[in-house]
Amino acid sequence: MGDVALNDMKGRLAEIVGAGGDIIVIPLSAVEADATFQDGYVSVFVAGGGNGILDAAGNTEQVGSSWDRKVHTNANITLTVDDTNNLVRVILDSDSTWNAVAASNDVVALLICEDGASDAVRRVIGSWAFVVTTDGNDVVANYDQALGIWTAA
Amino acid sequence: MPDLKVLKDACDAAEAAKAELVTERRANREAMSPRAFLEYNDATRAKQKAIQATVDSCDNDFREALKVIRSDAVDRAIRVAVGTVDEGNSGVELGNG
Numbered sequence: 001m002g003d004v005a006l007n008d009m010k011g012r013l014a015e016i017v018g019a020g021g022d023i024i025v026i027p028l029s030a031v032e033a034d035a036t037f038q039d040g041y042v043s044v045f046v047a048g049g050g051n052g053i054l055d056a057a058g059n060t061e062q063v064g065s066s067w068d069r070k071v072h073t074n075a076n077i078t079l080t081v082d083d084t085n086n087l088v089r090v091i092l093d094s095d096s097t098w099n100a101v102a103a104s105n106d107v108v109a110l111l112i113c114e115d116g117a118s119d120a121v122r123r124v125i126g127s128w129a130f131v132v133t134t135d136g137n138d139v140v141a142n143y144d145q146a147l148g149i150w151t152a153a
Numbered sequence: 154m155p156d157l158k159v160l161k162d163a164c165d166a167a168e169a170a171k172a173e174l175v176t177e178r179r180a181n182r183e184a185m186s187p188r189a190f191l192e193y194n195d196a197t198r199a200k201q202k203a204i205q206a207t208v209d210s211c212d213n214d215f216r217e218a219l220k221v222i223r224s225d226a227v228d229r230a231i232r233v234a235v236g237t238v239d240e241g242n243s244g245v246e247l248g249n250g
Binding site: 019020021022071073074075076093094097099100115116117121138 | 171174175178179180182183187190191193194195197198199201202204205208209212215216219
C-alpha cells in the first residue's frame with residue numbers, strides 16, 4: 001500500500017487550496033488495494049448515494065477510541081512552488097495528533113479530502129499510507145514540512 | 154502532578170473554537186461566490202492561524218503532562234515490584250528506620 005491519488009482528482013489539490021479550500025484528514029481502518037482505489041469509484045465524494053469512497057466495502061473509516069477527523073484550514077496549508085524539481089508542493093503546517101488511542105483500534109491509511117459541509121460534497125484527493133497498531137499511546141501524523149503531503153507536476 | 158483536568162479543559166475549549174470556525178467556513182463555502190469566499194478567507198487568515206496555534210499548544214501541553222504521569226506510574230510500579238515501596242502506601246519508602 002502506498003500513497004495514491006484518485007485518477008479523477010489528480011492535479012486538483014493545489015487548485016482547491018489555491019481557491020481557499022480546507023483539507024480534512026480521515027483515518028481508515030481498511031482501504032482497498034492501490035490499483036483498485038486509484039481507478040476510482042462512481043463518484044469522487046467521501047460518501048453519498050452509495051457511490052462514494054467510504055460507501056465501498058473495502059474502505060472503512062476508523063472511528064474507535066479517540067480517532068476523529070482532522071481539519072486543516074486554508075491558512076494552515078502552504079502551497080509552494082519548487083522550481084528545482086518543477087513541482088507545486090502542498091504542505092500541512094500542523095501535524096495531526098490523536099491522544100491515547102486504545103489498543104485494537106488500528107489504522108492503515110489516511111484519506112486526504114477537500115473539506116465541505118457534508119460527505120456528499122467532500123471530494124477525495126487520495127489515500128496516504130499510515131499504518132498504526134494502537135496501544136494506548138498518542139498517535140501523531142508528522143506531515144513533512146519541506147516536501148509536503150502532495151505534489152503536482 | 155500535572156492538573157490533567159485543567160489541561161483537558163483547555164484542549165476542549167481550543168477544539169470547540171476550531172470547530173466553530175470550521176462550521177462557519179463550511180457554511181460560507183456553500184453560500185458565497187468563489188471570489189467572495191477567497192476574500193473572506195484572506196480576511197480571516199490570522200484568525201485561522203491563531204486558532205490552530207492554540208489547539209497545537211494545548212495538545213502539546215496535554216501530551217507532555219501524560220508523559221510525566223506515565224513516567225511516574227512506571228517508576229512507582231518498578232519500586233513496588235522490587236519492594237522499595239509498599240503498594241499500600243502512596244510513596245512511603247520502606248527501610249527508613
